[in-house]
Amino acid sequence: MAEEELIELKFRLSDGTDIGPKKYSPTTTVGAIKELIFVQWPKDKENAPRTISDLKLINAGKILENNRTLAECRVPVGELPGGVTTMHVVVHPPLSDKNGEKQLADSPRKNRCSCSIL
Numbered sequence: 001m002a003e004e005e006l007i008e009l010k011f012r013l014s015d016g017t018d019i020g021p022k023k024y025s026p027t028t029t030v031g032a033i034k035e036l037i038f039v040q041w042p043k044d045k046e047n048a049p050r051t052i053s054d055l056k057l058i059n060a061g062k063i064l065e066n067n068r069t070l071a072e073c074r075v076p077v078g079e080l081p082g083g084v085t086t087m088h089v090v091v092h093p094p095l096s097d098k099n100g101e102k103q104l105a106d107s108p109r110k111n112r113c114s115c116s117i118l
Contacts, residue, residue: 008084021084026071030064058088
């Protein structure tokens with residue numbers, strides 16, 4: 001595979017730290033990328049994902065679907081050849097039961113990360 005065909009990505013965590021950059025094939029799926037992020041997740045982080053399904057990847061303001069490839073998810077507008085694309089990683093564990101929802105609703109609001117894409 002030619003060098004210029006690879007997509008260089010880095011992944012921005014909610015605290016502003018990054019995983020990467022690293023080059024990936026355009027045929028790599030979002031699910032495979034999530035697996036790599038899960039394995040490389042810094043062990044000292046408080047808000048660590050428990051499973052791969054806890055991770056959400058965001059590119060150009062859209063949550064990426066696991067079965068899509070990087071080529072399908074890329075937004076070519078504004079990208080420079082040879083540049084690094086930054087994707088945001090959000091940890092969002094699914095609520096499994098009604099008790100978890102009640103505890104979440106009753107708990108005081110904590111400061112949470114929010115991203116604004118300008």
